[in-house]
Amino acid sequence: MATVIGGIATSHIPSIANAIAKGLYDDPYWKPFFEGFKRARQWVAEVKPDAVVIFYNDHGLNFFLDKLPTFAIGAAPEYRHADEGWGIPIQRPFRGDPDLSWQLIEAAVGDEFDITMCQEMLVDHAFTVPMSLLFPGGDWPVRVVPVAINTVQHPLPSPSRCFRLGQSIGRAIESYNKDARVLVLGTGGLSHQLDGTRAGFINTVFDRKCLDQIVHEPKALTGYSALDLVEIAGAQGVEFLNWLAMRGALTGTVAKIHSNYHVPISNTATGLLVLENRSDGQREAA
Ligand code: DHB
Ligand code: FE
Numbered sequence: 299m300a301t302v303i304g305g306i307a308t309s310h311i312p313s314i315a316n317a318i319a320k321g322l323y324d325d326p327y328w329k330p331f332f333e334g335f336k337r338a339r340q341w342v343a344e345v346k347p348d349a350v351v352i353f354y355n356d357h358g359l360n361f362f363l364d365k366l367p368t369f370a371i372g373a374a375p376e377y378r379h380a381d382e383g384w385g386i387p388i389q390r391p392f393r394g395d396p397d398l399s400w401q402l403i404e405a406a407v408g409d410e411f412d413i414t415m416c417q418e419m420l421v422d423h424a425f426t427v428p429m430s431l432l433f434p435g436g437d438w439p440v441r442v443v444p445v446a447i448n449t450v451q452h453p454l455p456s457p458s459r460c461f462r463l464g465q466s467i468g469r470a471i472e473s474y475n476k477d478a479r480v481l482v483l484g485t486g487g488l489s490h491q492l493d494g495t496r497a498g499f500i501n502t503v504f505d506r507k508c509l510d511q512i513v514h515e516p517k518a519l520t521g522y523s524a525l526d527l528v529e530i531a532g533a534q535g536v537e538f539l540n541w542l543a544m545r546g547a548l549t550g551t552v553a554k555i556h557s558n559y560h561v562p563i564s565n566t567a568t569g570l571l572v573l574e575n576r577s578d579g580q581r582e583a584a
Contacts, residue, residue: 300398300474302575303345303481304555305548306338307512307541308431309568310354310485312423318430319387331568334558335431338572341555342432345574347481349395349441351402351467353460353543354424354485355449360416366451367414369463371406372444373399380420389426395441398474402443405470411463419444424537428485440481449486449537454524460539461520464546472549472577484544486537488559489530490566499532500567505559508538509569513554516545534566541571550577 314331322328359380361367376391396417406413425444433439445467448454455463464482471480488505491497508531511518519542527536545552555572562568 300471300476300478300480301577302468302471302547302549303347303479304572304574305482305484305544306432306573307484307544307569307571308428309487309563309566309570310424310427311564311566311568312427313564314427315387315423315430330560331563334560334570337556338570339432339434341572342481345479345481347440347479349398349443349478349480350429350483351443351445351471351480351547352425352428352483352485353445353447353464353540355537355540356446357422357424357450359420359422360446363451366448367446368448368455369406369411370414370416370446371399371403372416372419373403374417374419377419377421377425377442377444379426380422389430389436390438392421392429392438392442395443397476398441398478399443401474402445402467402470405473406463406466409466411466424485428483445543447539447543449534449539454536455539456524457522457527457539457542458520460543461516461546464543465549468547468549471547482544482547484541486540487531487535488538488567488569489532489535491532492534492565494533496532498565500561501531501535502561502567504530505567505569508541509557509559509571512541512545512571513552513573516542545573548573548575550575552576
């Protein structure tokens with residue numbers, strides 16, 4: 299049987315990939331950010347996932363503003379990285395897991411989520427940056443299932459709906475009849491706004507509240523509307539929806555392994571959270 303071994307949430311800023319490519323780990327600007335990942339990488343190496351389900355937002359690679367699914371799940375045998383113009387070095391394709399993908403799609407549609415099924419899909423920085431941070435070397439020792447949530451074209455799905463999508467996917471993983479140790483990622487955030495009159499906006503008070511409450515009181519964060527999140531965390535801070543979906547997928551007793559918060563990298567307040575899912579414990583209410 300498959301198990302959800304844990305979840306990691308992290309920012310996905312494209313310039314991180316350039317810093318990795320240039321080996322800027324000890325550079326004074328980057329050091330506090332990269333130091334935060336040491337424990338996360340160590341934990342991933344310890345728990346040895348064989349599959350990763352990634353909640354993230356596509357930034358215009360597969361879907362543009364003219365056609366933008368609220369929820370899209372990849373069911374491709376592999377996912378190629380397409381450079382969106384940020385100068386990220388091209389990496390090896392990610393190995394898919396169509397069987398697990400269809401398990402998740404069947405379950406999510408069964409739970410009345412309308413899913414766009416993608417048998418061909420490219421992945422952008424919101425996928426490749428967190429994978430590069432957690433699996434250094436670019437060999438990708440895991441199979442992947444991308445789950446893209448619209449955080450770009452309004453109206454956006456609500457925090458509560460994204461949390462429930464995560465719950466549906468967590469249950470689908472646990473009822474999968476093949477052996478798999480599945481790690482769930484949520485990427486983006488924390489607070490940031492890249493354009494408009496509030497460009498550069500960051501809300502450290504709200505970010506710290508999110509980092510804290512999402513561990514044991516995630517439902518306290520699902521009462522906001524998506525527009526509330528835009529106002530409180532910035533137009534792109536709403537990427538926190540991906541964190542909530544990740545947290546929803548942790549169906550067991552959750553233990554915090556590690557967190558890091560560093561402001562800013564580029565325009566963004568960076569957050570990192572590593573949660574272990576102890577499925578021997580009491581289940582959280584659906
Ligand atoms: C930045 C942050 C993002 O989430 C993104 O998708 C692109 C750029 C930034 O802070 O530079
Ligand atoms: Fe982003």
